[in-house]
Amino acid sequence: MVNHLFLPLVVPLISAALSVMLGRWRLLTRTLTLGASLFNLGYSGWLLWLVSSAGRQVTQASAWAAPFGIALVADLLGAVMLFLAALLMFCTIIYSLLSMEPEYEQFFYYPLLLLLLLGVSGAFLTGDLFNLYVWFEVLLMSSFGLVTIGGSRAQLTGGLKYVALNLIGSTMFLIGSGLIYGLAGTLNMAHIGERLITQSEPGLTTVIATLFLFAFGSKAALAPLFFWLPESYHTPPPAVSAIFSALMTKVGVYALYRVFGTVLPGELVRLAPLILVLGGTTMVLGVFGALNQTEIRRVLSFTIISEIGFVAMGLGFASAAGLAAGLLFTAHMMIVKTALFFLAGAAEQVCGTGDMRRMGGLARREPALATLWFLAMIALAGIPPMSGFFGKLALLQAGVSQGHYLISGWAVLVSLFIFLAILKIWHEVFWKKPVEDLSQRPRLAPALLIPGALLVILSLVIGIGAGPVAELSTQAGTQILDLPGYIEATCGPAGCDAVTLRSH
Amino acid sequence: MLPAIVLITLALAPLGLLARTGPRPLVGWALALLPALSFALLLFQLPQVTGTTQIREVIPWVPTMGVELSFALDGLSLLFALVITGIGTLIIGYAGHYMHDDPGLGRFLLYLILFMGAMLGLVLAGNVLTMFIFWELTSVTSYLLIGYKHDYPGARRGALQSLVITAGGGLALLLGLLILGEGARHAGVAPNQIYNFDAIIAAGAEIKAGPFYTPALLLILVGAFTKSAQFPFHFWLPGAMQAPTPASAFLHSATMVKAGVYLLARLAPGLGDTPLWHAALVLVGGFTFAFGALVATRKDDIKALLAYTTLSMLGGLIMLIGLGGKYAAEAVAVNILAHALYKSALFMIAGIIDHEAGSRDLRHLGGLRRMMPATAFFIALALLSQMGIPIFFGFVGKELLIEAALESLLAAPWRYAALAAIVIAAVGYIIAAWRLFKHAFLGTSSPTLAQRHHVADPRGMLVSPAIPALLSILVPLALLPWASQLLAPAASVVYGKPISFDLALWHGFNTALMVSSGAILLGILLARFERPLAALPPHLPAWADGADLLDRLLAGVDRIGGLIMGTLQTGQLRRYMLYNTITLLLITGVPFVLYVLPGLSFITPDPQLRIYEAFAAALIPIAVVAAIRAESRLSAIISVGVVGAMVSLFFILFSAPDLALTQLLIEVLSTVFLLLVFSILPARFANLSSPATRMRDAILSGMVGLLVAGLVLATATTTIFEPLAPYYLENSLAKGKGQNVVNVILVDFRGFDTMGEVTVLLTALLGIYGLLRMRREKQ
Structure with a gap:
């Protein structure tokens, strides 16, 4: 057992509390926020290295042995997600420092960002089902604060739908957790897995698993539970849209992968056809939505949904290869989509609007922005050598090698339309002649492009260095399905039931 | 060396930006040294590449996915690589002249060199996935080049299509x-070799016998046919003529569009020679061969005319690959080179005409032979080669084409169909070439042309087309042994076995020559009637125009998608709630009914059930119904309060006073809050839903309630595992130092949860503060 897994939770929590208290000194709160996210970034990078070289890391809260207390477990899936969350939060904070109007700071913008980071980090690390629910709540509350900060009418109606629909999901999660406790007598994930793996027939466990599918599916924006997403993502300032697109649905994806991959692998096999159908539907509905939008950030929001369908497809393959591919794809889309939101924010700033019908001419006016956008766009479309290609390739390879031709072909078709949807932005915003006279508008501050540029370069690096990255995701995929290893790391070599027997 | 050539070309692409400033022609030629160097390097490999042997170099890339930067040089790759670098050299030099006053030349050359690197990677790749990576890169760079003049809607449309x-x-x-x-x-095949061309071709017989062959081949054919602009995907190529002419000359005639041909030629020894292969390639290729040539005879835009002859020739090559056999392999190799030479020259000269005369529309040109005699000479050479007139390189190619059709082992209808396609195409080429030359160079100048000053041979620009145009006549006259040495290894790869041949101009009086001469005579005869032929009614109805069809198809998908999403995404929260409820009932309710309901055992009634317990239990559903039916907000709150109070009562009855206390507190607080909020709302509910809607909602809600109740019942009656609760009871005092177990759980055993929940409250507070105090809209 190690103790340091608390650090990425405690540091943002304390920094957020201090920032609230010392809100008057802006420089101080900014430094605190940046420092905390930088710490998390450094720590999670180190943790990722540690986990990939030394295996899973476990911390038992208050030193109560699992399964009695709450265990924090970092495996590759968790560590990768933790690292990405910290990285994208760091970029978002830099982007916010460059772009947000100062008055947001009076209303706890930065503490809310840190609490969001706390929520996602807790979710990625916890090894306890109910504790996961708690982090979901932290996440929901901080994101609700962020989505409504500013209080415009669009934000409020979007925020209301966001919170109401997510609460239904949360409620089902809570009910499911209660039922799981009733059935398995424990909340520790390893212990649940150990006990329920014995259920060889579909039954009550399957039904409870569908509750989780519903709950996490609505967090992850699976069809037909995604409607909160396009209602709310484009309303707040671009920095908030960006971090939402980076983290919110991914926590749902993570929970799906964790609970179905590690904890209830038997139910994953049973529910796989359903997950594939939901995934396929999500893909196409998302892209249908994207094709018909006129605002940049709405197009991007809908493509998130479509991509969630791809990630669900990876889960639905119910194999290590599928999960590995899904994780690789998730990592790619987190990075690239965040970059696109940053760049979209910059484009909106140049044109003074996000309505594509009134934009144009940015290819000539802002060549740097255009270059970055183009690279991010082809990354999203899965064109080599950007990261998206390898995510798509891994998914298709998994699908083809397992004989899932129908959904693989479907995914291929949908990915063409995703490309079309985003090409529309390129044509309207960058290639088309400007609709309004842009000469009077202020030039774009080059610094604003830095966070987006960082992520675009990262996408390229992941593509060119795809060897080690794919290796890591393959390991992670195998590890997700390795329930015995997970149990051993959490409860010791004899398993969790041995611990409970010993305690008597 | 092979990876270096590809990767260095790609890495040096930004050097193209040097051409942003002048003197652009000079910078252009300087940059042309880059492909020239590769060309020389590759040429030195020629002696080592004989038969089907190859040079192979591998850099590991993504071993888990079977992707490696594997490069192999054999006859076919070498032929293509030489064409790419050779013509690339000429094109870059040409572009410097052609776009000497265009400030965007730097960007243009950046894309062009990127494309060249990608194309080299494509033809040198020894792994199908590596090849695919470069394949995609050529599509993207081609898109950028076609959309180079993106201010024009036409350029954007062509690029997109x-x-x-x-x-x-x-x-x-x-x-x-x-x-x-x-x-x-x-x-x-070993798992780490399954994507290697060699391994696939070696295992060809087994693959063809397996179930994967047909779907794989059909999908690969779609890829190859789209890339090589085969009917019915051909229309993007004429649309691609929106690209600046150097790009058209390079990508859309000599190199990129041949990628599909290249892939099929490479796969032919492994995957070819099946009924599906023959049928698909001969049918599609042959049809495109004839169709493209016929359409070309009617085009007035020189670039469009050339585009149609290009896609026609690509069809011819694909048809050849489909025919199979030794002669076909030879014909493929020869025609690839012959076509690359004359077609790149023709495109570059089309650019010169456009540049000098200000138009490339045959209706607005004429009499250029007097103003541009050298240009006229070189275009004549290239056109004669295209027409397949004896002693030109095109003639050698055409003889072999006919030979391949005659000697093919396929059943008679295929052979005759191929022969017919060849004759139609040959006749079409002659008419099209004659039309081009006659209307551009002969006759009298059009009035607009006559008013232009300085219409003359541009010497710098003419260097590039002159070389391939001259080669079109020099190769057959003087360099045939040398060409045979280059082409025999390429043909060997296509054939799958080493073959050697000596090309000759004169094969004696044989059937091929008679067919060929007949086609030439017929062509010359019909060329006299080119005007009436071009004036015939359109060959295809307007609705069948591929580009328009694609536009409509895409718009149709947009519309259907919009319709579906418009119906679903109403913006109403209640609608979304409905989706969620139905989804829950489907994905949870159905398995519940299937797997759990049949075995559900009800709790046996407790014989000691007390009357007040029954009373409290009965009051809950009554209060729920009352809350739903309440017409004023106040009575709704009271009814909900009753539910909460009864739940608290149950906690007391089951000896959980802490929980009861907490529950009561929450009930009181929420009632107070609700009352505060409701003080600013109307006292009565407005009834906005129809009775039917209300009934539907009631049924769905009731079902969800029953589902959850059933699940709780099922869980409560299924005890498989011992819960952890006894541990907490035993250890709360001993280890947790607390008498109250619930408290110890909350603050110690699961204190981490509590910390999180406290954070939730704080977060909610911050969020609400920001929400209430910061009203940007009102400022």
Whole structure:
């Protein structure tokens, strides 16, 4: 057992509390926020290295042995997600420092960002089902604060739908957790897995698993539970849209992968056809939505949904290869989509609007922005050598090698339309002649492009260095399905039931 | 060396930006040294590449996915690589002149060199996935080049259409290659070799016998046919003529569009020679061959005319690959080179005409032979080669084409169909070439042309087309042994076995020569009637125009998608709630009914059930119904309060006073809050839903309630595992130092949860503060 897994939770929590208290000194709160996210970034990078070289890391809260207390477990899936969350939060904070109007700071913008980071980090690390629910709540509350900060009418109606629909999901999660406790007598994930793996027939466990599918599916924006997403993502300032697109649905994806991959692998096999159908539907509905939008950030929001369908497809393959591919794809889309939101924010700033019908001419006016956008766009479309290609390739390879031709072909078709949807932005915003006279508008501050540029370069690096990255995701995929290893790391070599027997 | 050539070319592409400032022609020629160097390097490999032997160099890339930067040089790759670098050299030099006053030349050359690197990678790749990676890169760079003049809607449309077709075909290709790899795996190829061309071709017989062959081949054909502009995907190529002419000359005649041909030629020894292969390639290729040539005879835009002859020739090559056999392999190799030479020259000269005369529309030109005699000479050479007139390189190619059709082992209808396509195409080429030359160079100048000053031979610009145009006549006259040495290894790769041949101009009086002469005579005869022929009614009805069809198809998908999403995404929260409820009932309710309901055992009634327990239990559903039916907000709150109070009562009855206390507190607080909020709302509910809607909602809600109740019942009656609760009871005092177990759980055993929940409250507070105090709209 190690103790340091608390650090990425405690540091943002304390920094957020201090920032609230010392809100008057802006420089101080900014430094605190940046420092905390930088710490998390450094720590999670180190943790990722540690986990990939030394295996899973476990911390038992208050030193109560699992399964009695709450265990924090970092495996590759968790560590990768933790690292990405910290990285994208760091970029978002830099982007916010460059772009947000100062008055947001009076209303706890930065503490809310840190609490969001706390929520996602807790979710990625916890090894306890109910504790996961708690982090979901932290996440929901901080994101609700962020989505409504500013209080415009669009934000409020979007925020209301966001919170109401997510609460239904949360409620089902809570009910499911209660039922799981009733059935398995424990909340520790390893212990649940150990006990329920014995259920060889579909039954009550399957039904409870569908509750989780519903709950996490609505967090992850699976069809037909995604409607909160396009209602709310484009309303707040671009920095908030960006971090939402980076983290919110991914926590749902993570929970799906964790609970179905590690904890209830038997139910994953049973529910796989359903997950594939939901995934396929999500893909196409998302892209249908994207094709018909006129605002940049709405197009991007809908493509998130479509991509969630791809990630669900990876889960639905119910194999290590599928999960590995899904994780690789998730990592790619987190990075690239965040970059696109940053760049979209910059484009909106140049044109003074996000309505594509009134934009144009940015290819000539802002060549740097255009270059970055183009690279991010082809990354999203899965064109080599950007990261998206390898995510798509891994998914298709998994699908083809397992004989899932129908959904693989479907995914291929949908990915063409995703490309079309985003090409529309390129044509309207960058290639088309400007609709309004842009000469009077202020030039774009080059610094604003830095966070987006960082992520675009990262996408390229992941593509060119795809060897080690794919290796890591393959390991992670195998590890997700390795329930015995997970149990051993959490409860010791004899398993969790041995611990409970010993305690008597 | 091979990876270096590809990767260095790609890495040096930004050097193209040097051409942003002048003197652009000079910078252009300086940059042309880059491909020239590669050309020389590759040429030195010629002696080592004989038969089907190859030079192979591998850099590991993504071993888990079977992707490696594997490069192999054999006859076919070498032929293509020489064409790419050779013509690339000429094109870059040409572009410096052609676009000498265009400040965007730097960007243009950046794309062009990137494309060249990608194209080299494509033809040198020894792994199908590596090839695919470069395949996609050529599509993207081609898109950028076609959309180079993106201020014009036409350029944007052409770029988009070419990308949709080629990238869409690329996706099919990817899927096809993966299935092919699967076929190779099942054929017993080692897992890390399944994507290698050699391994696939070696296992060809087993793959063809397996179930993966047909789907893989069909998907690969879609990829190849889209890339090589075969009917019915041909229309993107004429649309791609929106690109500046140097790009058209390079990508859309000599190199990129031949990628599909290249892939099929490479796969032919392994996957070819099946009924599906013959049928698909001969049918599609042959039809495109004839169709493209016929359409070309009617075009007035020189670039469009050339585009149609290009896609026609690509069809001819694909037809040849489909015919199979030794002669076909030879004919493929020869025609690739012959076509690359004359067609790049023709495109570059089309650019010169456009540049000098200000138009490339045959209706607005004429009499250029007097103003541009050298240009007229070189275009004549290239056109004669295209027409297949004896002693030109095109003639050698055409003889072999006819030979291949005559000697093919396929059944008679295929052979005659191929022969017919060849004759139609040959006649079409002659008419089209004659039309081009006559209307541009002969006759009298049009009035607009006569008013232009300085219409003359541009010497710098003419260097590049002059070389391939001269080669079109020099190769057959003087360099045939040398050409045979280059082409025999390429043909060997296509054939699958080493073959050697000596090309000759004169094969004696044989059937091929008679067919060829007949076609020439017929062509010359018909060329006299080119005007009435071009004036015939359109060959295709307007609705069948591929580009328009694609536009409408895409718009149709948009519309259907918009319709579906418009119906679903209403913006109403209640509608979304409905989706969620129905989804829950479907994905949870159905398995519940199937798996749990049949075995559900009800709790046996407790004989000691007390009357007040029953009373409290009965009051809950009554209060719920009352809350739903309440017409004023106040009575609704009271009813909900009753539910809470009864739940608290149960906690007391089951000896959980802490919980009861907490529950009561929450009930009181929420009632107070609700009352505060409701003080600013109307006292009575407005009834906005129809009775039917209310009934539907009531049924769905009731079902959800029953579902959850059933689940709780099922869980409560299923005890498989011992819960952890006893541990907390035993250890709360001993280890937790607390008498109250609930408290110890909350603050110690699961204190971490509590910390999180406290944070939730704080977070909610911060959020609400920001929400209430910061009203940007009102400022």
